[in-house]
Amino acid sequence: MRRAASAAAGVAALVVLATGCAAGADTGPAPRGTSSAAAGSPAAPAPSGRTPSGSLLVADFGADTVTFVDPARGAFDSVEVGTAPYGLVVGDDGRAWVATAEGVAVVDTAGRTRTALIRYETDGIGPPEHGEYRGGGMGIALAPDGRHVYVGVNRPGGDGTVEVVDTASLEVTGTADVGRRPFDVDVSRDGREVYATDHDSFDVTVVRADTLATRRIEVAPYGTEGGLGSWLKPHYAVVRPSDGRLLLPFEGERLVVLDPASGESRVERMTADTHQHGAAITADGTLLVVGTGPIDPSSDEGPSLTVRAPDGRERIIPLDGPHEDVAVSADGRTAYVTGGFTRDGYWDGITVVDLESGDTRRLPAGSRPLGVAVL
DSSP states (O other), X not given: OOOOHHHHHHHHHHHXXXXXXXXXXXXXXXXXXXXXXXXXXXXXXXXXXXXXXXXXXXXXXXXXXXXXXXXXXXEEEXXXXXXXXXXXXXXXXXXXXXXXXXXXXXXXXXXXXXXXXXXXXOSSOOSOOOSTTOSEEEEEEXXXXXXXXXXXXXXXXXXXXXXXXXXXXXXXXXXXXXXXXXXXXEEOTTSSEEEEEEGGGTEEEEEEXXXXXXXXXXXXXXXXXXXXXXXXXXXXXXXXXXXXXXXXEETTTEXXXXXXXXXXXXXXXXXXXXXEEEEEEOTTOOEEEEEEEOSSTTTXXXXXXXXXXXXXXXXEEEOSSOOOOEEEOTTSSEEEEEOXXXXXXXXXEEEEEETTTOOEEEEEOSSSEEEXXXX
16 A cells, blocks of 8 residues: 555645645636537537437536537537536436536436426525535435435535435425535435435445435545545445445545445455546446546556456556546446546546457547436
C-alpha cells in the first residue's frame, strides 16, 4: 500500500484547493462542452419512431438535459429535464428517472419526452445550481418491482435524505435522513432495504423500505482522518448478485465487502492504484470500476477501467482522461464509461470499451455526462 490514512489526509490538504472531490469551494456553473449534442446539432440523425433498443442515455451534468446516444455513431437527440442532472435509472417500462437539482424528472425514453418533474420535499437544498456541491438529487435507484424510486438528496452543508417516489402516483411518499452527500443509492435484491452511500460522512445508510427506519454503517478502510478534506471516502457501491453484499471500491487498492445485515466488512486487494468513482456489476458478478486518475501523480496511476472477475482476478484497461460512471451492454461485451466527472478535467463524451479485447474508442456525447444507462 502506498499510503496510510494520515499521509493521504496530508495529500488531500495540498490538493483540495485545486480540485473538487474532497470538500471545498464549488466550481460554479459548469461550462458547456463542445459535443455536437450539447451544441444542439446531434452527430447522428435522430431515428424515426421509437428509440432503438441498445441506445444509451446519459445525464448531462453540465447542462439541463439528458442525451440519447447511438453507441456506434454518437448522440442523436436530447431532452430538457431540469438543472444539472446527476444520476439516472431506467425501468422495464421504458421510463427513465433522472435526479436533477430541481426534482426527479420522468422521461419517456421511447418517445424521447419529459413527462413529469417531481419536486423534492427536503428543505435546505437551496436554489437549482450547477457544480459538484449543488443541492438536490444525486444517486438514484429503482425498486425491483418498479413501484418506487429512491433518490439521494444532497443538502449542502448538512446531512442528506433519501426521498421515496411512488412510480404510479408520481408523488413523494416518504423521506429518510441519511449521511452527507449521498453519491449513490442502491436497493437490495428483495427490495426490502435501500442503501445510500454517503460520501462526506464515510458511511452507508441502510434504510428499511417499509418503515424508512435507518441505521448507519461506517465504511472507512483508511480511517476518517482529514474529515471533509479527505479523499479516501466511499463514492459508489454495487449489490453483489450472489449474496447481497455491498462492494465499495477505494483508490484502486481496497475493495470493502460489506454485509449490510450485520454491519461487518472485510477488505480485499485491488490493483488499479488510482482514485475510483463509478461502479457496475453484471449478473455473473463481474465488477467494473472507473478509475478517475491520480490523487498524487508522482505515485498513482492514471484513469482506467477495472474489470474484476468474481474470483478477484483483475484486468486494468487504461482510459484517456478522467471518467465518472459506467454501464454494460446487455450481452456483457461492451462497457460505456462517461467522461463527465464530478471534478475538473471532464470531457463531453463516452469511452466505449470492448471488454474482451480491451480496445477503446471515444465518442462525443452530451455535456459533462455523469449517469449512464443502456436502453
